[in-house]
Amino acid sequence: MSFILIVGAGRVGSSVARAMLAAGHEVSVLDEDPLSHERLDSGMDTTWEDAGGRFTLGHGLEIDALREAGIEEADVFIASTDGDNTNLTISQIAAKHYQVPRVIVRVMDPARAEWYAEQGLHTICPTSYAIEMFERALEEV
């Protein structure tokens, strides 16, 4: 069992959070929008907290919020806010300052996802997948 901290619980972050909790991991979510807390509850029989999840309201750049969400104990850090720049900044802080062993960051911009991957960040670029899917779908045209 790992302790996973997810910053940014939109569609992607909240789904990953629920899946990781269901898989038996300890999951803490940090988001600045209270709506994302409700999103975590949706589709579950119990509330997020009753299911064992943690939620902290705050921005991923605030030290206090990161600490409250448990960054110092995290085994895995996932940056999945809707902003590439926020994700790239906080993931580097998680890796370099808090020495979180595994850091995974969502980057929508393929060019920067590629460059930061070369620098050693584990980047995931949904845009690249979308491009690939489109190209594959168009192969039959």
Place this chain on the structure above:
Amino acid sequence: MYVVIAGAGKVGWNLARELISKRHEVTVIESDRSRYLTVEQELEHAIQYGDATELWVLERAGINRADLTIAVTGDDEDNLLICQLAKEKYLCERIIARVNNPRNRQYFELLGIQPAVSATDLILRLIEHEVPSYGTVHLLDLRDEQLEIIELEVPEGSGVIGTRIADVNLPDGSLIISILREGRGFVPKADTVIEKGDEVLLVLDPGLEERITEQFASNRSEAA
């Protein structure tokens, strides 16, 4: 010198204007379309429309040959990443980043983005150093070089009035580099005599400021 400036807010626009008037080549990058159109009326070809955190936008602006990259958008993450890309991907020799929220300064330091300039910090420092009764102004911290530059005014009754520079018993690690007198600045010689109302600029090792301030302060009560 070729300078790339990210952000055409008040800071970016005025920086560009100053640098251009000093005959530097400048390209400003602005991501807000209407702001871009406003500034473009004056700067013309020296401003480009785009998001400076995107590689192709930086490359279009000629970041590969930039001598200096300045990131002064209103967003700290953007400024940090723009400077990181300039420095580490495009090997730009000099970078300057603006810190909007002083609490983020530590992140700039952590990721090696220096110097990071925060207006809030500068003003705070001026306040901290203006408030004491003696007139010391902290002008510059050269943190990596471990030096500070301060300016202080020689008040009436100060023990150094009438003293030759060579005879001022300054602590080791401090040096008078300039004197402003009657609106004119000059570099003093050993036999320059300090006068009342002089504004003295000193360069010093960190930690000496208090001792030097005391030395220049009025000691009329003691003398009496």
